[in-house]
Amino acid sequence: xxxxxxxxxxxxxxxxxxxxxxxxxxxxxxxxxxxxxxxxxxxxxxxxxxxxxxxxxxxxxxxxxxxxxxxxxxxxxxxxxxxxxxxxxxxxxxxxxxxxxxxxxxxxxxxxxxxxxxxxxxxxxxxxxxxxxxxxxxxxxxxxxxxxxxxxxxxxxxxxxxxxxxxxxxxxxxxxxxxxxxxxxxxxxxxxxxxxxxxxxxxxxxxxxxxxxxxxxxxxxxxxxxxxxxxxxxxxxxxxxxxxxxxxxxxxxxxxxxxxxxxxxxxxxxxxxxxxxxxxxxxxxxxxxxxxxxxxxxxxxxxxxxxxxxxxxxxxxxxxxxxxxxxxxxxxxxxxxxxxxxxxxxxxxxxxxxxxxxxxxxxxxxxxxxxxxxxxxxxxxxxxxxxxxxxxxxxxxxxxxxxxxxxxxxxxxxxxxxxxxxxxxxxxxxxxxxxxxxxxxxxxxxxxxxxxxxxxxxxxxxxxxxxxxxxxxx
Ligand code: ADQ
Numbered sequence: 001x002x003x004x005x006x007x008x009x010x011x012x013x014x015x016x017x018x019x020x021x022x023x024x025x026x027x028x029x030x031x032x033x034x035x036x037x038x039x040x041x042x043x044x045x046x047x048x049x050x051x052x053x054x055x056x057x058x059x060x061x062x063x064x065x066x067x068x069x070x071x072x073x074x075x076x077x078x079x080x081x082x083x084x085x086x087x088x089x090x091x092x093x094x095x096x097x098x099x100x101x102x103x104x105x106x107x108x109x110x111x112x113x114x115x116x117x118x119x120x121x122x123x124x125x126x127x128x129x130x131x132x133x134x135x136x137x138x139x140x141x142x143x144x145x146x147x148x149x150x151x152x153x154x155x156x157x158x159x160x161x162x163x164x165x166x167x168x169x170x171x172x173x174x175x176x177x178x179x180x181x182x183x184x185x186x187x188x189x190x191x192x193x194x195x196x197x198x199x200x201x202x203x204x205x206x207x208x209x210x211x212x213x214x215x216x217x218x219x220x221x222x223x224x225x226x227x228x229x230x231x232x233x234x235x236x237x238x239x240x241x242x243x244x245x246x247x248x249x250x251x252x253x254x255x256x257x258x259x260x261x262x263x264x265x266x267x268x269x270x271x272x273x274x275x276x277x278x279x280x281x282x283x284x285x286x287x288x289x290x291x292x293x294x295x296x297x298x299x300x301x302x303x304x305x306x307x308x309x310x311x312x313x314x315x316x317x318x319x320x321x322x323x324x325x326x327x328x329x330x331x332x333x334x335x336x337x338x339x340x341x342x343x344x345x346x347x348x349x350x351x352x353x354x355x356x357x358x359x360x361x362x363x364x365x366x367x368x369x370x371x372x373x374x375x376x377x378x379x380x381x382x383x384x385x386x387x388x389x390x391x392x393x394x395x396x397x398x399x400x401x402x403x404x405x406x407x408x409x410x411x412x413x414x415x416x417x418x419x420x421x422x423x424x425x426x427x428x429x430x431x432x433x434x435x436x437x438x439x440x441x442x443x444x445x446x447x448x449x450x451x452x453x454x455x456x457x458x459x460x461x462x463x464x465x466x467x468x469x470x471x472x473x474x
Contacts, residue, residue: 003468004468005138006139007138008046008048010142011141011144013091013144014038014054015052015053018030030073037460038461043075044458049075049078050078051134052080053080054080062079074282087121088125088323089116090326093119096321098110098113105380110180131155132160137161140165141165143165144169145169149166150186152190153191165197166197167245173211175210178215179215185216188216192219196241196470198243198467200243205228206382208240227242227470237274244410244412246459246462246463247393247459248460249456255363256393257396261394264364265370266371268367273300278313278372278376278433279313279374279376280314281365281369281375282316284318284326289333290334292426292429294353297352297376307433307434307437308352309350313376316358317356317358318358318360365390372399373437374402374436375391377410378404379408380407382410383409385408388408393452401439402419403418405421413454413458420431
């Protein structure tokens with residue numbers, strides 16, 4: 001059966017919903033974010049199903065809310081409830097304190113706890129049970145991200161033989177790093193139960209293939225293609241590909257041109273009194289390199305005193321994983337560094353770093369992108385980094401400069417026309433900032449037009465199509 005004739009079942013840690021309360025009435029609506037934008041139309045077209053953790057306790061009447069959502073959005077939802085202890089061990093403990101730092105090459109943040117691993121397995125089994133309970137013969141089941149790596153293997157154990165795809169949104173570590181994980185073989189073997197495993201970049205895909213060849217006996221590489229590698233595992237063929245995720249370019253471009261966003265961008269810039277605005281937008285996360293970014297900005301002000309008073313770093317951080325101690329410490333560290341730099345260089349009429357800790361709504365987010373002459377996207381490691389792509393799609397006047405970390409997956413596609421930096425190299429980042437601030441309008445335009453073209457061609461809809469057609473094709 002052709003993949004396009006199959007019903008799509010998406011499985012992710014969180015359901016793509018926002019549950020709220022309007023006076024004494026519960027409400028439900030679609031969540032925001034790239035994955036929802038990309039997959040919701042496909043789910044709708046195929047009367048699909050999305051399975052995940054609703055992210056709320058027992059308060060809201062889920063059956064009723066899901067019925068409303070299904071009628072309005074055209075696809076169904078199914079919930080995997082988690083107890084507080086499971087959430088703590090599976091989500092915070094194993095997913096975010098073992099896999100997340102390890103896969104981002106940050107071994108120092110890892111904590112490997114057997115009980116957390118066991119709960120991770122249990123919760124993955126629970127997800128698989130819900131999927132198996134809902135599954136039909138004509139399904140294509142697409143599982144997302146590091147929290148759910150073992151679901152496919154559990155489904156196979158339960159006897160399901162529908163096509164199973166898995167996409168990893170974060171980087172995949174080198175074999176050397178992967179060896180540090182006490183359960184590395186279990187993890188690799190489970191991943192090999194999928195029919196197609198998708199990564200963000202060629203490097204992640206290569207790391208996975210090399211990890212498998214180093215750690216799992218009796219697996220052969222059948223063919224290495226440009227888009228995917230075919231591996232032979234116990235009589236089955238598994239495809240391992242790379243599919244750089246993207247955004248809905250048209251949506252960002254159109255909204256960025258709207259009067260609402262233009263006005264908001266103008267006000268934002270007016271408030272910063274005509275200075276060049278350097279923008280950082282991130283979830284609170286130690287992988288995003290925010291402290292290093294502050295220090296590189298400080299280095300810029302030291303090294304290029306002519307930029308003082310003429311440049312402002314606007315850093316917006318959205319709260320995230322606030323239960324994890326490393327994230328609480330990071331928040332304190334940021335407050336401290338920003339305060340120190342502002343005290344060192346600030347003047348009554350100029351604050352070097354404007355640092356805000358909140359989530360921006362769409363209009364404000366795009367206004368920030370439009371108002372910023374320079375985007376400073378400098379993660380220490382990142383699967384892709386959508387902020388870099390959103391900035392380009394929103395730069396409708398094609399006058400922004402993107403400074404991008406060479407360790408973001410996005411560097412593969414955008415590196416040629418962005419200014420690439422090593423975020424650990426404060427001097428080089430300071431030099432790139434200076435160069436961006438002095439870049440002639442013509443060069444800004446030439447680079448940004450090419451960047452926008454790249455994001456427009458490889459948008460998120462193409463990402464979905466290319467994953468599905470690889471699963472289907474030879
Ligand atoms: P994330 O680590 O969450 O995603 P990223 O790709 O940068 O990282 O996406 C963050 C999203 O949050 C963006 O859409 C951005 O607009 C939004 N955002 C950030 N700060 C915000 C703020 N203050 N207010 C409002 N919105 C804000 C993971 C991987 C990435 C990979 C994506 C998709 O870690 O590498 O690109 O999945 O696969």
